[in-house]
Amino acid sequence: MPVGKRLILLVDDDPDDIELLDEAFSSLSHLPELLTAQSGRQALDLLLNRPTDQLPDLIILDYNMPDMTGAEVLGSLRNVDRFNHILKVVWSTSDASLYEKICKENGATHFFRKPDNIEEIHTLAMKLLAL
Secondary structure (H helix, E strand, O other): OOOOOOEEEEEOOOHHHHHHHHHHHHOOOOOOEEEEEOOHHHHHHHHHOOOHHHOOOEEEEEOOOOOOOHHHHHHHHHOOHHHOOOEEEEEEOOOOHHHHHHHHHOOOOEEEEOOOOHHHHHHHHHHHHHO
């Protein structure tokens, strides 16, 4: 991976949300490398089987997924020391403060509401790359 290039893992069960955020990242001048997983279990498998020097810099988790919530994934990641340095954020269609509290207690640094339009998605992509 070239110096300065971010590696991001996006975990979301909605292919449309993955595609929209991928397109937003692609429009930026500092294009990150994007890995995707469509479930919490798939994300954990990917991370557990990846060499430490190839772990992502940032993990973006959907909160509401059918197999595991974003908070449950965060809880699993907290138990593995080699994942502690990775920034973790959650995005959700819900802006429930309880979800945000649970996620932050489990290691998320930020909680974002999923954007409603393309302009907001681009703004979020820039915020995520600035973390």
